[in-house]
Amino acid sequence: MRFALIIIGLALLIAGAWVVFGHGSYQTTDTLFQLGSAKLTATHDKAFPQWLGIAGIVVGALLVLGGILRKS
Template sequence: MRFALIVVGLVLLVAGLWVVFGHGSYQTTDTLVQLGSAKITATHDKAFPQWLGIAGIAVGALLALGGIFRKG
């Protein structure tokens, strides 16, 4: 159980840092025009919100520290 807490905490910590430093993004596709079966779409890259990265860092650090200092 300790090992799982540490691993999950470190993964969340690294993912949070990745988002905070601006590398985390996702793509959305919008349909601009559709005429019958033909359509024109646009794909946009959007960044994850900054608060999501900060939350990932905080939760990841708490889980990792909880796993390190847990007795058992």
């Protein structure tokens, strides 16, 4: 269990840092116009919010510390 806490914490730390430094994004697709079966769509890249990265770093650090300080 201790090893799992450390691994999950490190993954959250890395993902949080990735988002904070501006590399995390996702795509959304909007339908602009539809006539029958024909569609006109637009795809946009959106960045994850900064607070999400900071929360990932904080929670990840707490999990790593909890895994290190936990007595087996």
